[in-house]
Amino acid sequence: xxxxxxxxxxxxxxxxxxxxxxxxxxxxxxxxxxxxxxxxxxxxxxxxxxxxxxxxxxxxxxxxxxxxxxxxxxxxxxxxxxxxxxxxxxxxxxxxxxxxxxxxxxxxxxxxxxxxxxxxxxxxxxxxxxxxxxxxxxxxxxxxxxxxxxxxxxxxxxxxxxxxxxxxxxxxxxxxxxxxxxxxxxxxxxxxxxxxxxxxxxxxxxxxxxxxxxxxxxxxxxxxxxxxxxxxxxxxxxxxxxxxxxxxxxxxxxxx
Numbered sequence: 590x591x592x593x594x595x596x597x598x599x600x601x602x603x604x605x606x607x608x609x610x611x612x613x614x615x616x617x618x619x620x621x622x623x624x625x626x627x628x629x630x631x632x633x634x635x636x637x638x639x640x641x642x643x644x645x646x647x648x649x650x651x652x653x654x655x656x657x658x659x660x661x662x663x664x665x666x667x668x669x670x671x672x673x674x675x676x677x678x679x680x681x682x683x684x685x686x687x688x689x690x691x692x693x694x695x696x697x698x699x700x701x702x703x704x705x706x707x708x709x710x711x712x713x714x715x716x717x718x719x720x721x722x723x724x725x726x727x728x729x730x731x732x733x734x735x736x737x738x739x740x741x742x743x744x745x746x747x748x749x750x751x752x753x754x755x756x757x758x759x760x761x762x763x764x765x766x767x768x769x770x771x772x773x774x775x776x777x778x779x780x781x782x783x784x785x786x787x788x789x790x791x792x793x794x795x796x797x798x799x800x801x802x803x804x805x806x807x808x809x810x811x812x813x814x815x816x817x818x819x820x821x822x823x824x825x826x827x828x829x830x831x832x833x834x835x836x837x838x839x840x841x842x843x844x845x
Contacts, residue, residue: 629839695738750815
């Protein structure tokens with residue numbers, strides 16, 4: 590498994606979103622429980638064994654008050670680029686709901702290497718289904734009212750943590766790879782985390798895969814609306830990678 594694939598799995602695994610009930614019960618005219626964040630961007634360094642392998646960048650925009658555009662790009666650094674040159678871009682477009690985010694379209698594009706790949710998911714909320722179109726081979730899959738795509742999961746998690754009411758467990762359903770996957774995240778204690786972007790008080794969140802020995806830990810900063818400031822993935826007791834926040838724009842960076 591390449592470092593990029595591990596990064597993608599780790600980023601999504603820990604930031605997986607969509608609670609079991611909020612979107613299903615949201616009324617279109619209800620007041621939002623938590624205000625959606627303003628436009629922002631964040632850049633992360635991806636590290637392993639003290640080396641910077643690449644960079645990940647998140648961008649969130651609101652074309653209108655009730656619509657969002659969210660992008661994730663992952664690209665190798667100079668060292669990793671000697672062995673793996675592909676860039677991965679993911680995008681989610683959808684609606685801002687009272688209890689989070691509801692995707693209409695998700696796109697995945699991997700290019701620049703020997704393993705180029707494209708995929709698109711189109712959500713039909715009237716029929717509770719999603720069309721998976723991978724390499725021009727579409728098929729339809731049933732979903733639940735609280736399903737989201739994988740790239741919007743970090744944003745939904747930010748929303749859910751801001752409205753957390755004493756729960757120490759969050760459940761998310763993600764349409765990913767032609768499957769509807771369920772993930773459980775457990776909320777832990779607060780600790781201080783040092784990053785190139787500053788020193789933050791962060792809430793620790795853990796997720797373990799039920800079908801592997803992989804465990805992912807996420808540290809999110811309340812001062813940054815619960816944006817992740819560090820992500821770490823371990824497998825078989827060894828650390829696969831660590832992702833740390835390098836810069837953030839558009840959010841109140843109240844670093845300590």
